[in-house]
Amino acid sequence: MTTKNDLPIDDNGAPHQTTEEGYDTLTTQHGVAVSDDQNHLKAGERGPMLMDDFHFREKIFHFDHERIPERVVHARGFAAHGFFECLEDLSDLTRAAVFKKGEKTPTFTRFSTVAGNKGSPDVARDVRGFATKFYTKEGNWDLVGNNIPVFFIQDAIKFPDLIHAAKPAPDRGFPQAQTAHDNFWDFISLSPESMNMVMWIMSDRTIPRSFRFMEGFGVHTFRLINAEGKSTFVKFHWKPKQGLQSVVWNEALKINGADPDFHRRDLWDAIQTGDYPEWELGLQVFDEEFAEKFDFDVLDATKIIPEEEVPVRIVGRLVLDKVVDNFFAETEQVAFCTNNVVPGIGFSNDPLLQGRNFSYLDTQVKRLGGPNFTHIPINAPQCPMRNFQQDGHMAMHNPKGRANYEPNSWGTEEGGPREDPANGYRHYPEEVSGQKVATRSETFADHYSQARQFYLSQTDIEQTHIANALTFELSKCQEMRVRKRMLSHLRNIHEDLAEAVADGLGLELPEPAKAARETKTDLKVSDALSII
Numbered sequence: 001m002t003t004k005n006d007l008p009i010d011d012n013g014a015p016h017q018t019t020e021e022g023y024d025t026l027t028t029q030h031g032v033a034v035s036d037d038q039n040h041l042k043a044g045e046r047g048p049m050l051m052d053d054f055h056f057r058e059k060i061f062h063f064d065h066e067r068i069p070e071r072v073v074h075a076r077g078f079a080a081h082g083f084f085e086c087l088e089d090l091s092d093l094t095r096a097a098v099f100k101k102g103e104k105t106p107t108f109t110r111f112s113t114v115a116g117n118k119g120s121p122d123v124a125r126d127v128r129g130f131a132t133k134f135y136t137k138e139g140n141w142d143l144v145g146n147n148i149p150v151f152f153i154q155d156a157i158k159f160p161d162l163i164h165a166a167k168p169a170p171d172r173g174f175p176q177a178q179t180a181h182d183n184f185w186d187f188i189s190l191s192p193e194s195m196n197m198v199m200w201i202m203s204d205r206t207i208p209r210s211f212r213f214m215e216g217f218g219v220h221t222f223r224l225i226n227a228e229g230k231s232t233f234v235k236f237h238w239k240p241k242q243g244l245q246s247v248v249w250n251e252a253l254k255i256n257g258a259d260p261d262f263h264r265r266d267l268w269d270a271i272q273t274g275d276y277p278e279w280e281l282g283l284q285v286f287d288e289e290f291a292e293k294f295d296f297d298v299l300d301a302t303k304i305i306p307e308e309e310v311p312v313r314i315v316g317r318l319v320l321d322k323v324v325d326n327f328f329a330e331t332e333q334v335a336f337c338t339n340n341v342v343p344g345i346g347f348s349n350d351p352l353l354q355g356r357n358f359s360y361l362d363t364q365v366k367r368l369g370g371p372n373f374t375h376i377p378i379n380a381p382q383c384p385m386r387n388f389q390q391d392g393h394m395a396m397h398n399p400k401g402r403a404n405y406e407p408n409s410w411g412t413e414e415g416g417p418r419e420d421p422a423n424g425y426r427h428y429p430e431e432v433s434g435q436k437v438a439t440r441s442e443t444f445a446d447h448y449s450q451a452r453q454f455y456l457s458q459t460d461i462e463q464t465h466i467a468n469a470l471t472f473e474l475s476k477c478q479e480m481r482v483r484k485r486m487l488s489h490l491r492n493i494h495e496d497l498a499e500a501v502a503d504g505l506g507l508e509l510p511e512p513a514k515a516a517r518e519t520k521t522d523l524k525v526s527d528a529l530s531i532i
């Protein structure tokens with residue numbers, strides 16, 4: 001038998017399972033019926049509390065421990081269940097079962113903002129996370145992307161600095177200067193690699209109308225690997241069937257004031273009324289030889305692969321059709337990780353991706369209280385999971401009735417699972433000999449071309465929105481040298497844009513920033529500092 005909230009209770013005929021009025025009886029966590037939930041136990045009517053009151057202590061103890069650390073980034077999110085349906089046979093490219101034609105895979109998708117805390121407003125100008133867990137027959141695959149196809153930085157070692165500059169300052173607990181603008185723009189102006197991302201974040205994409213009207217991108221170059229072991233590079237794209245829509249800045253400000261939960265309410269309402277949002281999954285596939293022909297590096301996450309050169313091939317659809325039953329258990333405790341891949345999908349050497357592969361697991365061990373967060377149903381695979389791991393906080397699945405080590409000499413029953421060289425996950429055997437230890441490839445050094453391409457791809461009104469957004473943001477930045485440094489970068493992107501922003505700020509145009517590509521070296525912070 002179960003109660004209304006599904007906690008199992010043995011049907012042992014205990015007299016206290018329902019009250020005289022027919023309600024389920026309130027119990028402690030240990031199942032003991034509670035007689036008084038309004039008063040704690042005192043010595044006499046006006047005396048001190050008695051330690052005997054186990055019900056009070058348990059109730060307050062549990063309340064005291066309700067919060068877990070919020071995610072260090074992407075703290076505010078909203079998620080829904082759904083399915084992915086593969087519409088094309090991709091066996092020539094990948095052996096992954098999720099990409100067999102007609103295969104339907106259950107999914108869980110969490111959308112998020114990046115910089116705000118858990119209680120921040122939904123329509124802030126920010127990048128949106130778009131993370132999907134595919135519960136495939138061969139294990140969980142997580143596609144942990146954003147609604148922007150490029151990123152601020154090329155190397156994961158810069159991530160803590162980027163996030164520190166964007167989030168509240170540690171001394172005061174609110175963003176430094178008026179709205180984090182000085183620190184953020186200081187960091188950005190000293191990191192010319194972020195200029196392409198700056199164009200995207202100052203565009204209307206970072207104030208989406210709702211989660212349903214956003215694109216999603218895996219950002220990095222990944223690998224697809226077929227049954228013969230052949231690898232093809234791939235970029236993943238989500239295209240919303242609802243179309244791509246944003247609000248304008250004035251609307252965003254008003255919505256945030258009137259309804260800070262605007263985006264989560266929109267997704268909840270759409271799903272609850274049966275208007276299930278849907279995205280197409282598109283792939284850009286290209287081989288290593290083709291990748292060599294680009295004048296940028298496909299391992300550089302600040303660059304897109306132009307769709308004119310490698311068209312996006314639609315291969316499947318994602319439908320979100322079920323809201324969560326338990327926000328905390330599912331949306332809060334879900335743990336996405338770029339490291340979660342299945343046979344047929346692999347990594348590239350993108351130095352941002354490689355750092356992410358370390359970071360997610362590391363942070364989740366802390367956030368979710370130990371190494372057993374895969375035992376939480378939202379993180380557990382929906383295919384068999386067997387190994388020799390045991391114990392630790394909250395362990396639910398210790399090996400039972402079989403060996404808990406290997407190699408062992410027991411038979412198939414008592415010996416437990418064995419590795420499977422033929423069908424198990426195999427990392428792509430990329431050749432890395434001949435590489436010298438180095439910091440960053442020279443090919444990462446063009447910071448402006450794609451920023452300019454993006455700016456020029458926008459309509460007149462969208463270009464005006466970018467100029468207005470930059471003017472607004474930089475007007476909040478008190479440091480004149482940071483404003484000027486940004487203007488000097490904008491001159492390398494487009495003179496019209498630089499002029500519009502300089503006009504808005506009432507400033508003269510400074511000299512253009514030194515372009516790293518011209519010097520054939522990556523721009524060092526010391527160079528960037530000397531621009532002005």
Ligand code: HEM
Nearest residue numbers: 071074110129130131145146151156159219355356359363
């Ligand atoms: C969380 C995307 C770069 C570290 C997230 C989430 C998304 C995301 C969507 C939220 C996952 C969720 O809903 O639970 C991205 C993208 C990146 C990027 C697209 C670049 C292309 C990085 C880098 C690092 C990093 C470079 C660190 C080296 C984290 C951490 C979390 C997170 C620590 C919190 C995870 C958790 O507590 O569960 N990221 N991220 N991310 N990301 Fe990233």
